[in-house]
Amino acid sequence: MNVPPIATRVLLLIEDNEADAELVRAYLSESARDHYEVHHVSRMSEAIKALKSLNVDVVLLDLRLPDSVATEGVGTIRDEIGDIPILVLTGMTDEDLALECINAGAQDYLFKNEMQPNGLRRAIGYAITRKRESELRELQQTMARYRSLASDASSTSVTAGVFGLGPVKARMPAEFDDCVGSYGRLLRTYVRQLMAEEIRPREAMEHLVTRLGDLGAGPKDVIDVHTAALDEAAGEVNAKRQHTLIVEGRLFALEMMGLLVDYYRIGHRRRFEGNFP
Incomplete structure (x- = not known):
């Protein structure tokens, strides 16, 4: 009996080459650990609409699109959507542009001609995890404020225990x-x-x-x-x-x-x- 996947990751693939898009789908379908719900668009304008209507966990972004190139695409997603993990898909000759995308806010980049199933899935996992780290920092700040308020209210050990200090x-x-x-x-x-x-x-x-x-x-x-x-x-x-x-x-x-x-x-x-x- 097949065991159902334990998690569904919603992935937006922004890629104008259908063959490359099919390769990504095939690689992700091989995972026994996670299920990937892949939404594919070929233009940045379509991607922005999708990002506003879907709860996307991670974006795979082709470096060169008909209506967007390199850091422009990363910047557009950042301006419109905010903090979401972005992995850039690039060719060997575009590594400098890919590095510029990292500086613009992308999490990582992958060479298309070197991409393998395990490497792709692991890169996606780490990109999502790094976003979790950002959320964790926000949680730490919130909890610090709560604990500061609790300490101001009372310094007794009983109160400290109640507030989890x-x-x-x-x-x-x-x-x-x-x-x-x-x-x-x-x-x-x-x-x-x-x-x-x-x-x-x-x-x-x-x-x-x-x-x-x-x-x-x-x-x-x-x-x-x-x-x-x-x-x-x-x-x-x-x-x-x-x-x-x-x-x-x-x-x-x-x-x-x-x-x-x-x-x-x-x-x-x-x-x-x-x-x-």
Whole structure:
């Protein structure tokens, strides 16, 4: 039985070459981890209309279009839509223009003649993750304001606990240790499935984020849990495996922070019963 994809990423492909567009569609259709809802347009004018009507996660932008060239296209999207991940598709001879697009606000660029399925999907994943980092910074600022107000209202330990002040590991050490154990097991599962291009443990991640959020955790608490989980792994795995967990685990930490953003921003939470993975 086929397992349904765990996530749908809405992608706007702005490409006037139909053959290149079909190649992108084919590469993205091979993913076992994510489902891509691809919307294809061939002109910038069509792209702006699509961006205003769709909830797009990432844009793939051809460097040269009939009505837009190079940084002009990136600038138009930025002016009209704002902060959205943009990956530029370019030829080998246009690398200088592609670098100008990076300076104009694009996340990255890919050479069309070197593009491979894994590389394309990974570039898309990292572009979306970098946008999550921006959202996370905004969340940190908001939480800092909340905590500042709470501190002004009262300095008692009871009030501090109610408002979730201080790290979870200091306020609730037993709960923190339990979360570290669950996080470490999920981290290993995530990295293993990432390397094998299998479906990631999204539901379990949402369960754990819900638990962290209910404990009043913030971004720094996720970092504390992540670091503690890596410290525990150091005594249980060999050096090569440890290096893989550290390097590839960065994406896991960022995704967990992104889910925490959703927990606080839109109230997305998973009800849970019993033990975590």
